[in-house]
Amino acid sequence: MTESRALSRFAALLADETRATICLALLDGRAWTAGELATHAGVAPATATGHLHKLVAGGILTEQRQGRHRYVRLSGAPIAQLIEDLAGHIPATPTPARGLRAVTASAALARGRTCYDHLAGRLGVAITDAMDHKGLLSRDPGFTLTDPGRTWLTALTTPTGPTTPTGPGAPTRSRRPLARGCLDWTERREHLAGIAGATLCTHALTSGWLTRIGSGRAVRVTPAGTAALTDLLGPHSAWTEP
Amino acid sequence: MTESRALSRFAALLADETRATICLALLDGRAWTAGELATHAGVAPATATGHLHKLVAGGILTEQRQGRHRYVRLSGAPIAQLIEDLAGHIPATPTPARGLRAVTASAALARGRTCYDHLAGRLGVAITDAMDHKGLLSRDPGFTLTDPGRTWLTALTTPTGPTTPTGPGAPTRSRRPLARGCLDWTERREHLAGIAGATLCTHALTSGWLTRIGSGRAVRVTPAGTAALTDLLGPHSAWTEP
DNA sequence: TCGGGGTTTCGGCGCCGGCCGAACCGTCGG
DNA sequence: CCGACGGTTCGGCCGGCGCCGAAACCCCGA
Numbered sequence: 001m002t003e004s005r006a007l008s009r010f011a012a013l014l015a016d017e018t019r020a021t022i023c024l025a026l027l028d029g030r031a032w033t034a035g036e037l038a039t040h041a042g043v044a045p046a047t048a049t050g051h052l053h054k055l056v057a058g059g060i061l062t063e064q065r066q067g068r069h070r071y072v073r074l075s076g077a078p079i080a081q082l083i084e085d086l087a088g089h090i091p092a093t094p095t096p097a098r099g100l101r102a103v104t105a106s107a108a109l110a111r112g113r114t115c116y117d118h119l120a121g122r123l124g125v126a127i128t129d130a131m132d133h134k135g136l137l138s139r140d141p142g143f144t145l146t147d148p149g150r151t152w153l154t155a156l157t158t159p160t161g162p163t164t165p166t167g168p169g170a171p172t173r174s175r176r177p178l179a180r181g182c183l184d185w186t187e188r189r190e191h192l193a194g195i196a197g198a199t200l201c202t203h204a205l206t207s208g209w210l211t212r213i214g215s216g217r218a219v220r221v222t223p224a225g226t227a228a229l230t231d232l233l234g235p236h237s238a239w240t241e242p
Numbered sequence: 243m244t245e246s247r248a249l250s251r252f253a254a255l256l257a258d259e260t261r262a263t264i265c266l267a268l269l270d271g272r273a274w275t276a277g278e279l280a281t282h283a284g285v286a287p288a289t290a291t292g293h294l295h296k297l298v299a300g301g302i303l304t305e306q307r308q309g310r311h312r313y314v315r316l317s318g319a320p321i322a323q324l325i326e327d328l329a330g331h332i333p334a335t336p337t338p339a340r341g342l343r344a345v346t347a348s349a350a351l352a353r354g355r356t357c358y359d360h361l362a363g364r365l366g367v368a369i370t371d372a373m374d375h376k377g378l379l380s381r382d383p384g385f386t387l388t389d390p391g392r393t394w395l396t397a398l399t400t401p402t403g404p405t406t407p408t409g410p411g412a413p414t415r416s417r418r419p420l421a422r423g424c425l426d427w428t429e430r431r432e433h434l435a436g437i438a439g440a441t442l443c444t445h446a447l448t449s450g451w452l453t454r455i456g457s458g459r460a461v462r463v464t465p466a467g468t469a470a471l472t473d474l475l476g477p478h479s480a481w482t483e484p
Numbered sequence: 485t486c487g488g489g490g491t492t493t494c495g496g497c498g499c500c501g502g503c504c505g506a507a508c509c510g511t512c513g514g
Numbered sequence: 515c516c517g518a519c520g521g522t523t524c525g526g527c528c529g530g531c532g533c534c535g536a537a538a539c540c541c542c543g544a
Contacts, residue, residue: 033520033521034520034521034522035519035520035521045520045521045522046521046522046523046524048521049521049522049523050522053522067520068519068520068521069520069521070520070521070522
């Protein structure tokens with residue numbers, strides 16, 4: 001008897017069209033903000049908040065607060081599998097390409113942009129991946145710069161003269177972490193933030209590696225930037241994207 | 243958008259505790275009557291009727307009218323699989339042995355009885371299985387007597403003298419089929435009905451193979467019946483049940 | 485042909501739950 | 515420090531749906 005109660009409770013989470021829309025959108029495996037989901041589902045933010053509470057409480061979603069944003073994603077592969085099965089075993093639907101396409105982002109923004117004071121977009125994620133691959137960065141469990149990473153960053157920002165204790169690798173007393181992960185809203189993967197991210201971004205802009213496109217947050221890699229990034233982190237398609 | 247609508251509609255079918263109870267009960271793969279399900283779920287017959295309508299319309303259940311009864315079962319293996327997955331992926335439940343036990347039937351009735359004019363219960367199902375196993379009966383897709391089956395039945399009812407065109411194997415013009423399946427309400431499996439089932443039942447009673455228990459529909463196999471059935475269809479525990 | 489039991493339909497009641505607007509809070513950006 | 519913005523909470527509205535009793539329907543069994 002209590003088993004049917006549990007089943008009905010769980011099914012009820014998907015029995016609302018708005019919540020179903022949310023879950024199907026999240027099937028892409030990425031994280032969405034509450035506001036995005038509200039827009040996507042066509043309801044007021046207040047309504048989406050309530051739905052997200054239920055879905056999180058029901059174990060379907062997990063949330064990740066980040067500043068004033070609330071990112072939410074499917075809690076795991078089994079749940080995703082279950083929802084896909086449910087969506088699949090229904091009378092065959094034409095499946096009109098779901099995903100993030102509805103939340104149309106400027107192509108330039110998706111390519112590369114600033115996120116507060118660091119880099120995001122495919123560019124930011126690619127840089128983060130390359131740093132991880134080169135052993136400059138550790139993702140486990142939180143973002144931390146390795147010793148080589150700190151050296152690398154210090155050398156980057158002080159190309160001439162000896163290393164000084166004023167570089168970003170120095171024991172600053174700021175509460176802000178040297179490195180931290182920041183969830184990317186187009187890539188939905190974490191990219192480098194924190195002091196290191198900000199330093200890198202500032203340096204890239206002041207060195208002419210990147211230029212802002214118009215007045216927005218989008219940035220473009222210059223030829224000089226392509227060369228510099230390839231030299232520092234190896235070749236990557238993100239450096240050479242049109 | 244319409245996909246989420248379909249998903250939510252489907253999930254809504256299981257989102258009610260009464261309907262969830264019904265679906266879990268039907269997970270045993272057998273057919274239940276509307277009244278049984280109403281009792282099992284603890285609701286009025288009128289309420290169960292409404293739920294069954296929705297479940298049938300939603301493709302979860304298929305129904306099978308039989309006289310004044312409405313038998314209902316899961317529509318297929320995929321749906322059963324899906325429901326099991328749903329029930330399984332929820333926080334682990336102790337699973338307190340579900341099934342038909344609540345619908346207590348008289349032990350004698352469950353053993354053997356008449357169903358209208360033919361045999362039912364474990365006895366009826368066992369006879370049907372034995373006939374199928376001996377190639378006298380084909381279950382695909384509807385019940386039909388094979389040529390050996392027709393010969394067998396004719397010989398059974400006319401033990402002396404030559405085969406006559408008046409036997410059950412003769413081309414009768416009745417609209418009633420020679421053989422058909424009838425859903426058994428204790429075994430939840432089909433047993434032989436139609437002219438063949440009626441002929442067999444009548445013969446078994448008139449030959450003293452079976453005797454009625456009291457005034458009810460329950461029947462008991464006599465020693466003579468045990469010998470005859472073993473001779474005709476081979477040994478089977480159903481012939482010798484106490 | 486009649487009685488009885490399983491099932492269905494019909495109204496009506498009551499509650500649960502989704503939805504929003506408005507006010508509030510915390511974070512970010514200048 | 516202040517304005518902007520994303521998110522949350524709080525009421526209140528409203529539609530949908532589950533539930534039942536009563537009456538009708540249908541078919542079996544006698």
